[in-house]
Amino acid sequence: MNISTQELAADHTERFGQQGTSFSAPARVNLIGEHTDYTGGFVLPLAIGFETTATISPRTDRKAVLYSSNFDEQVEYELDAMPQKGRGHWSDYGMGVVWSLAKDDIKTSGFNLSVEGNVPLGSGLSSSASVEVAVAMALLSLAETEIPGEKIATLCRRAENDFVGAPSGIMDQFVITNAVAEKALLLDCRSLEFYLLPLRPDIRIVIANSMVKHSIAEGAYRDRREEVEAGQAVLSKMNPQIKLLRDATMDDLKQARGRMSDASYRRCRHIITENARVLEARSALFGGDMRKLGDLLFAAHISMRDDFEASAPEVDKLVDLARSLPGCIGSRITGGGFGGCTVNLVEAQYADNFAEQLKLRYKDAAGIEAEIYVCEAVDGAVARAKAGE
Template identity: 35%
Template structure:
């Protein structure tokens, strides 16, 4: 967690509103494996990281509310009783959505002001949106003593994204950001919304993210398309989600679905299995096995689910050429964002430089490299 970030929002809040705020830090997340399985009722394996969003929040004595996005240098005033989504793609929809969903639960909140700032690399697929939603709901719960549980809070955050942002996301991002545990990844069962924490000792390896710095415009529409494809296959199988399906079940309706949708559903069934295998590998301290499963995940995302892109595939191919990288894959919704790489610490600097150079030669643009540590979920900062 960045102390400077906390200090910045606190200083700004006091200078604008002349009041001591409550301070909340809400982390972004990575996902080790289990991509596009969450909205299929499957397993995912995320962890909160040491980058995120800091928010300063306090009750207001005057009419209306003010939200300030410090890193965007943007400010919005709004009334609690006339909330509606603003134009598509606006940051304030995350704030409005959370407030609206709290009110939908008949919880009473008063006027408030909030200042926030993040250090999650933009477009990296590390869920800055979930971190923002969680910081707002967590702060308001504290401020107005709403008595919401953490589980209720993440469902509010998820609904905000569905109804105000228009992305039908699963629950993983909000869950990992809220419930993260230092040095642990969470094997989350998205059907029961319960998780098991796995302490990970990466020994002489570490996690490195390489951001392609591209975001292809397909992402949101393709995400919703994939989701409806999975739902239609589940319906044909007469089950609630693909979590309940086996490869044999899918084989039985092969002639009723398009080859593309067959492959998408097959990917989901296999990825749910890979995610459970990954938990087992971590329990057994078998990083080689974990790495192989991570490579398998990328292969499925690239060839079956088709949510990768040439830039992501190029970076994963670079990783495969280096024996010090145990596993690499695209992370997040796809069509851009980051690869996650499990790499020997002693070699990470050399690999980062070589991959960045090759990437620049190939695409005439820079990629960015980050190292992340697994950290604590959304919390008050004393």
């Protein structure tokens, strides 16, 4: 899944007439902990081998010139007349990072930037955060500035929330920046404390792309978040100790049920129980109990489907098919929902056959050619930069 940085560097030199420096950022998949990050909860993602590479070189003027090989388009902006909001264009993700860094007085000279990625768009694997983090690493290098990985993640999240206008939590940018190979990353989304958890070598992560696309910047994702926040506000009013939904228990929620809509109640129930599942998953990983972890994934999918109502018929079919195949330990929807991918825990000896059979059976059942990826946990952007990758 790796992009050839040598080819990208050569293309950048040919296009802009000078050599650039390249930085890469991976994609991510979330094992468990969906829609918990923006209410201060827990998530358990890992970085995977899809990636975005950003190649940067300085200019002598105050222009930002961005080229995307994926869209085969070049655009330019005046840094002294920066837009304050995105315009619904691919360059918003890069320029949003420029804008966010400037908010913290990290300013660059003019630059040429080439961007290429192979993260499937709209699949729930965080193509946008991958772009943001790769661009941030490139811009920080140009500005000769070093900041901690946690800060890089928060700056990139601000770019997506406030410049692009997508109401994402911190998880995507955080794991893409700070992941370590062969580990899952348990993140406390309130304190930003994180813990690296071991992944057993005899287990594979298989991602199945339903090919049903979604955009989290609009529509249903925003509605669900508003419903969550409305329920959270009711709980906080009843009990001032509940600052975020992460502080609430199911007993708290049951007591507040009559004061919120049924939709808010079910959205909050998903998040409260999902936080508990993440912490149980941590214990399962430390104990090597893959069967327990698999059961948690199946339960998380049911909660996303029924309480959060963020699945899709095609995704449900993928989970049902996966459950019936040899070697499957657990399966669930991953990402913001409303399409996208499933994440599957599979015994390594069955992984290739699992991927083949899942693709065939999904085509027969849904008439759609799924894309199936057998993945391993890889380094995030900071570890890659330190290794010179």
